[in-house]
Amino acid sequence: MGKIWCIYFSPSGTTKVVMERIAAKMDGEKHTWDLLREPDVTPKTLQPEDVLLVGVPVFSGRIPTPCIPMLQSLKGAQTPAIAVAVYGNRDYDDALLELKNMLEEQAFLVIGAAAVVAQHSIFTKVAAGRPDAEDLEKLDLFSAECIERLQSGRMNWKELQVKGNKPYREISNVPMKPSADTTCTSCGLCARLCPVHAIDPANPRKTDQTRCISCTACIAACPQGARHFPKLMFVPASVAFEKKCAIRREPEWFL
Ligand SMILES: Cc1cc2nc3c(=O)[nH]c(=O)nc-3n(C[C@H](O)[C@H](O)[C@H](O)COP(=O)(O)O)c2cc1C
Known part of the structure; x- marks a missing residue:
């Protein structure tokens, strides 16, 4: 393996936790890029022997818009990539498919993809405290399976099918603003x-x-x-949302 690029956008910190956990099991020189703290769109090319790990939170079923030009600044050379969408126990809709397709358009080979549940960053009682110990154990398993896939060699990497639809959901913004x-x-x-x-x-x-x-x-x-967030909107919205998202969802992955 060449360099391991661990890239994430993590406004409330859970995507960072998830990505660091997945990267922790991988041996190699690590290069971390926090898209929130180091916004940059300068073109970057990865080598075929590098590994790219990308994690984004799900915003209304899609990739957060500020990530798009930054992720598009990356070019692969049939470089293996692992795509991760982190969501707040409602649904990840088309975000994982969107991320996988974007990486493939930039000449990466997506060899593993995961949708991981974390505490909802707006309605923080939903999936509170996640990723928890059980989630972290599952992330270790996902990471180990990705390493196995990476080590099995290029001829064993097949095109992944992940959940999601195209055309993607329409981009919509949350009406509440802090x-x-x-x-x-x-x-x-x-x-x-x-x-x-x-x-x-x-x-x-x-x-x-x-x-x-x-x-x-x-x-x-x-x-x-x-x-x-403004209390007048937040309180009734959170009651309804907590009820709607009360059932625990589990991480899913595609290899
Ligand atoms: C604007 C916005 C939209 C969101 N939309 C969704 C969604 O569609 N589905 C979902 O399950 N969680 C949604 N979430 C929750 C985040 O995906 C989740 O909390 C994620 O863990 C946040 O990552 P971070 O801690 O790295 O910021 C949304 C959060 C925000 C701020």
């Missing part, structure tokens, strides 16, 4: 991190509602815990 309360100290951390530049760095209490994608990076990053 804002800051009076405990905000205007430190500007949220504005620096926001992947769509929706927060005014000069006045972080101001959010451009039309740009915001509700990714929750600002909520997770705020050292004061000052950012929240």
Whole structure:
């Protein structure tokens, strides 16, 4: 194996946990790219002997839009890739298929794919605390199976079939947008991190509602815990959503 590229977009941190766990079992020089903290669209080419691991959270059944140009900056050379969609126990819809197709269009060979459940970043009582110990054990198993597939050699890598439909679901944004309360100290951390530049760095209490994608990076990053979704919308929506997503879903993978 050449370099192992571990790439993720993880506004509330669960995709990062999942990807680090999958990468941990793999031997080789690791190169991590956090798409939220190091946004970059400079073209990058991977070698045939490298391995690409990509993890994205599912946003309304799709890949989060800010990830797309960054992921498209990667070019493979029939480089093996592992695609992971992390979702909050509702559904991953077309996100895993979209990720797999995108990687294949960029000359990667997707040899393994997984849809993994994690705590919902908006409705945090849904799948609370996940990935849990049981999920992490399953991720170890997935990682071991991917390593076996990688070691079996190129002639044993066949095209994967993953769940999802094309045309993909229409892109839709969550109508609730977070804002800051009076405990905000205007430190500007949220504005620096926001992947769509929706927060005014000069006045972080101001959010451009039309740009915001509700990714929750600002909520997770705020050292004061000052950012929240508007209670009036959030409370009734969360009651309905928790009821709808109460049944535990399990990770699934495709090899
Ligand atoms: C804007 C937005 C849309 C989401 N849409 C879905 C969805 O369609 N299905 C689902 O099960 N979870 C959905 N989630 C939950 C996330 O996919 C899930 O919490 C994921 O673990 C977040 O990853 P992160 O912790 O790396 O940010 C959504 C979360 C956000 C912020």
